[in-house]
Amino acid sequence: MATTPKITVIGGGLAGLAAVIKIAEMGGQVDLFSIVPVKRSHSVCAQGGINAAKNLKGEGDSTWKHFDDTIYGGDFLANQPPVKAMCEAAPGIIDLLDRMGVPFNRTPEGLLDFRRFGGTLYNRTAFAGATTGQQLLYALDEQVRRYESEGKVKKYEHWEFLSAVLDGNKICRGICAMDLRSMEVRTFPSDAIIIATGGNGAIFGKSTNSVVCTGSAQSALYQQGCFYANGEFIQVHPTCIPGEDKLRLMSESARGEGGRVWVPKTPGDKRDPKSIPQSERWYFLEEWYPKYGNLVPRDVATRAIFKVVFEHNLGIDGKPMVYLDLTHIDRKILDRKLEGILEIYEKFVGDDPRDTPMKIFPGMHYTMGGLWVDFNQATNISGIYAAGECEYQYHGANRLGANSLVSCIYGGFIAGPAAVQYARNQKAAAGNGYFDTERKQQEENNAMLMKSEGKENPFRLWRELGELMTRDCTVIRYNKNLKETDAKLCELLERFRRINLSDRSQWANTSVVFTRQLYNMLQLSRVIAQGAAMRDESRGAHYKPDFPERDDKNWLKTTKAYFAPDADEPKFEFEPVDISLIPPRARKY
Amino acid sequence: MANSVVIKIKRQATPADKPRWEEFDLSHKPGMNVISCLMDIAANPVTRDGKPTTPITYDSNCLEEVCGSCAMLINGRARMACSALVDKLDQPIRLEPFSKFPVVRDLAVDRQVLFENLKAVKAWVPIDGTYDLGPGPRMTAEQQEAAYPLSRCISCCCCMEVCPQFNDETGFVGAATIAQVRLFNTHPTGAALERERLAALMGDGGIQECGYAQNCVEACPKDIPLTRSISEVGGAVMKQAIGDLFRK
Numbered sequence: 001m002a003t004t005p006k007i008t009v010i011g012g013g014l015a016g017l018a019a020v021i022k023i024a025e026m027g028g029q030v031d032l033f034s035i036v037p038v039k040r041s042h043s044v045c046a047q048g049g050i051n052a053a054k055n056l057k058g059e060g061d062s063t064w065k066h067f068d069d070t071i072y073g074g075d076f077l078a079n080q081p082p083v084k085a086m087c088e089a090a091p092g093i094i095d096l097l098d099r100m101g102v103p104f105n106r107t108p109e110g111l112l113d114f115r116r117f118g119g120t121l122y123n124r125t126a127f128a129g130a131t132t133g134q135q136l137l138y139a140l141d142e143q144v145r146r147y148e149s150e151g152k153v154k155k156y157e158h159w160e161f162l163s164a165v166l167d168g169n170k171i172c173r174g175i176c177a178m179d180l181r182s183m184e185v186r187t188f189p190s191d192a193i194i195i196a197t198g199g200n201g202a203i204f205g206k207s208t209n210s211v212v213c214t215g216s217a218q219s220a221l222y223q224q225g226c227f228y229a230n231g232e233f234i235q236v237h238p239t240c241i242p243g244e245d246k247l248r249l250m251s252e253s254a255r256g257e258g259g260r261v262w263v264p265k266t267p268g269d270k271r272d273p274k275s276i277p278q279s280e281r282w283y284f285l286e287e288w289y290p291k292y293g294n295l296v297p298r299d300v301a302t303r304a305i306f307k308v309v310f311e312h313n314l315g316i317d318g319k320p321m322v323y324l325d326l327t328h329i330d331r332k333i334l335d336r337k338l339e340g341i342l343e344i345y346e347k348f349v350g351d352d353p354r355d356t357p358m359k360i361f362p363g364m365h366y367t368m369g370g371l372w373v374d375f376n377q378a379t380n381i382s383g384i385y386a387a388g389e390c391e392y393q394y395h396g397a398n399r400l401g402a403n404s405l406v407s408c409i410y411g412g413f414i415a416g417p418a419a420v421q422y423a424r425n426q427k428a429a430a431g432n433g434y435f436d437t438e439r440k441q442q443e444e445n446n447a448m449l450m451k452s453e454g455k456e457n458p459f460r461l462w463r464e465l466g467e468l469m470t471r472d473c474t475v476i477r478y479n480k481n482l483k484e485t486d487a488k489l490c491e492l493l494e495r496f497r498r499i500n501l502s503d504r505s506q507w508a509n510t511s512v513v514f515t516r517q518l519y520n521m522l523q524l525s526r527v528i529a530q531g532a533a534m535r536d537e538s539r540g541a542h543y544k545p546d547f548p549e550r551d552d553k554n555w556l557k558t559t560k561a562y563f564a565p566d567a568d569e570p571k572f573e574f575e576p577v578d579i580s581l582i583p584p585r586a587r588k589y
Numbered sequence: 590m591a592n593s594v595v596i597k598i599k600r601q602a603t604p605a606d607k608p609r610w611e612e613f614d615l616s617h618k619p620g621m622n623v624i625s626c627l628m629d630i631a632a633n634p635v636t637r638d639g640k641p642t643t644p645i646t647y648d649s650n651c652l653e654e655v656c657g658s659c660a661m662l663i664n665g666r667a668r669m670a671c672s673a674l675v676d677k678l679d680q681p682i683r684l685e686p687f688s689k690f691p692v693v694r695d696l697a698v699d700r701q702v703l704f705e706n707l708k709a710v711k712a713w714v715p716i717d718g719t720y721d722l723g724p725g726p727r728m729t730a731e732q733q734e735a736a737y738p739l740s741r742c743i744s745c746c747c748c749m750e751v752c753p754q755f756n757d758e759t760g761f762v763g764a765a766t767i768a769q770v771r772l773f774n775t776h777p778t779g780a781a782l783e784r785e786r787l788a789a790l791m792g793d794g795g796i797q798e799c800g801y802a803q804n805c806v807e808a809c810p811k812d813i814p815l816t817r818s819i820s821e822v823g824g825a826v827m828k829q830a831i832g833d834l835f836r837k
Contacts, residue, residue, distance in 0.1 A: 025718060025719055036648070036650050036656070036658060037700075037701075037704065037744075039656075039657070039704070039744055040650050040651070040656040040657055040658050040744075041650075041656070042650065042651065042656075044651060044655045044656050044743075045651050045653060045656075095721065095722070095723055095724045096716075096719055096721075096722075098724055098725030099714070099716050099722065099725040099726075099778065100714050100716055100725075101713075101714040101725075101736075101773070101776050101778070101779055103733050103737040103740050104733070105730070105733060106728055106729065106730040106732075106733045107730070108730065110727040110728055110729050110730070111727065112724075128737065128740075129737050129741075131655060131741060134655055134741065134743075135737075135740055138740060142707075142712060142713035142714070143713060143716070145704070145708055145712070145713060146711070146713045146715070148708070149708045149711075181693055181694075210650045210651045210652070210656065211649050211650050211651075211652065212650055242620075243622075243625075244618055244619075244620045244621050244622065244625035245622060245624045245625040245628060245652055245671070246652045246653075248652075248653055249653075336734075340655075340741075344653055344654070347672045348622075348653075348672065348674075349620075350674070413719075457632060457633070459628070459631040459644070460632050460633075502634045502641065502643055502644060503634075503643035503644055505602060505643065507602065507694060508603075508646045508693055508694035508697060510631075510644060510646050511631075511643070511644055514631075
């Protein structure tokens with residue numbers, strides 16, 4: 001193969017940029033594709049911090065304990081060796097980020113400060129104010145800009161990945177992508193590709209995810225033959241700010257710094273929350289989970305809030321909301337440690353959370369499932385790697401807070417070198433006719449959408465999809481509803497054939513782009529709904545009242561969905577989980 | 590009024606086309622922002638007088654004012670659309686693209702110039718490599734507290750849009766880039782490139798083009814100390830320029 005490996009990276013969040021840096025450092029050449037300028041990627045939204053067992057607080061923390069917390073928090077569904085390797089790498093990753101200039105908060109001695117997060121008893125989370133994801137992404141973005149100025153990285157921003165280009169032997173030889181301004185469809189050859197396209201929040205309509213997090217790239221690859229693993233595991237974050245356009249996250253760090261969740265003990269209590277005496281407030285998390293209190297893992301907190309609101313009918317003012325209260329904490333401490341997230345609440349709701357308790361409710365937040373990868377981040381298609389939220393490797397059935405940033409960077413750091421290694425050993429393809437074939441196929445797809453004469457508005461169809469998936473495929477799942485959901489998804493796919501783009505122009509046409517994403521969302525939704533229907537147990541984020549226990553005998557296994565083109569629907573197989581290091585035990589907080 | 594939201598949007602189909610205005614009448618919902626209005630229009634793209642039209646093209650991503658995408662002129666003011674709450678805006682709400690950047694389509698503009706500027710001033714810490722070299726330089730909490738606000742710049746370009754000096758004639762680099770120079774020059778490792786960064790801010794389009802209008806610091810959605818950064822970096826540029834003069 002060529003002396004300089006050429007790798008295409010799709011997605012410019014933490015995982016993508018981490019991969020780019022490693023490839024450039026190894027002497028590879030990178031084409032970096034992103035829908036938005038990479039500095040605007042969804043990683044900026046991560047607020048609270050990044051986990052690493054540096055043990056700088058004299059607590060006896062260790063990478064093994066981080067590993068154990070992660071496996072336990074994920075309800076034993078994650079393959080253990082890669083998680084162990086990630087936890088061992090985490091302290092070195094923090095050091096590297098520190099050297100890159102991330103303004104981590106400091107102790108009086110000038111060392112990195114650490115805070116506590118959900119699902120652990122240790123102060124293990126390094127943080128930069130309340131915008132840790134933004135700070136980390138910028139640090140990587142700056143290093144990539146440096147490589148860009150040296151000519152080792154070429155950015156294709158405002159481009160969208162459409163499909164992989166596969167040769168006759170089903171080996172990936174490059175990608176097909178679309179310029180979001182000129183609408184030109186083009187193919188780009190490379191030795192290997194790395195998918196780092198984040199989560200799929202848009203499937204649920206409103207979520208904490210950014211607009212670009214549609215899961216479209218993962219779905220396209222699944223439809224091309226990649227396995228999609230553990231799709232049914234969707235994390236709902238317990239504390240979100242309900243909004244008209246999206247659900248905004250209120251970081252777990254609000255509870256890490258002492259925030260308390262409560263509701264008035266009297267249903268429909270209309271008093272100002274500050275005037276409600278302590279004795280008339282119910283701090284239900286502290287009562288139900290005395291050991292972890294407000295810092296129980298996300299799935300546990302979410303179900304507790306659902307129970308209080310829907311079973312005890314104690315939502316604030318009868319609405320689906322509970323209080324998250326910081327008003328007992330000194331303003332100066334809040335400003336120093338949580339300013340960024342408090343600003344969000346103030347800006348988007350209009351109240352000052354230093355003075356008045358915040359109103360919050362759970363919302364879709366994180367995609368634990370994703371493209372199936374091996375321990376080298378390779379998918380089942382030769383030449384396609386994946387890293388970050390778009391793959392399934394590190395979080396099992398539930399992700400712990402502040403583990404996403406570390407898994408993104410670590411995954412990118414594995415995927416980059418693995419792709420380079422693969423490229424160096426890869427033989428050139430015979431012929432290149434499949435590039436033209438793929439481009440023509442994608443151009444045809446666009447043309448079909450453009451001339452479709454139906455009545456269905458894609459944005460309205462999407463709203464229906466979001467409501468359906470949020471209702472039946474998130475916190476509480478019943479088989480009957482899941483089966484109906486899949487039937488409705490088929491109906492939506494049928495209606496999709498009668499789509500009508502209100503915009504048929506050939507320049508910066510967001511309708512055609514969104515409609516393509518919508519189709520991929522619909523296909524991936526079926527993987528989620530059917531996977532959830534099949535898994536008759538409760539594990540991590542996946543909860544079925546009819547099967548309330550974890551069932552290791554039948555379900556300690558990875559769900560692997562693959563697309564059956566003839567049937568136009570997912571098929572499933574299952575794979576045992578590697579539990580070689582920590583024997584499964586009951587998960588009780 | 591309580592039940593409807595009237596929005597006027599300046600639209601432009603391509604960079605070469607002439608702009609035109611379209612007016613929309615949406616039903617009001619509590620907690621609406623400008624983004625949710627644009628989403629409602631996409632779901633029902635019909636103007637106030639009942640004519641079918643196309644969804645609006647605009648940049649957006651995080652909707653939490655941290656990605657910097659959705660900057661536009663809202664009632665004449667440069668700001669982020671996601672944090673512009675409808676109930677706090679006078680109606681009809683006027684939406685226009687930034688005036689000092691090339692329009693791509695409708696409200697989307699090309700802000701690549703800022704990223705090019707960041708390249709020109711080498712806005713990064715020149716680390717040796719990503720292999721394990723132990724922790725970074727020790728820093729006091731005060732140093733962190735000084736660096737952090739500068740590091741929160743979201744590259745929205747509001748500061749450049751409102752700057753009277755930011756135009757084709759001066760080629761002024763703008764406040765955001767200068768604040769990043771300050772950020773990296775004060776970092777213990779980043780300071781290695783200090784001279785190169787200051788040199789990049791000398792001459793035409795450099796820091797001396799600043800007219801101290803102070804619009805930038807008013808417009809910045811992240812309250813970045815822009816004017817202070819300009820004066821500090823300006824002093825350093827001056828010092829280096831004089832030093833260079835004597836060394837010749």
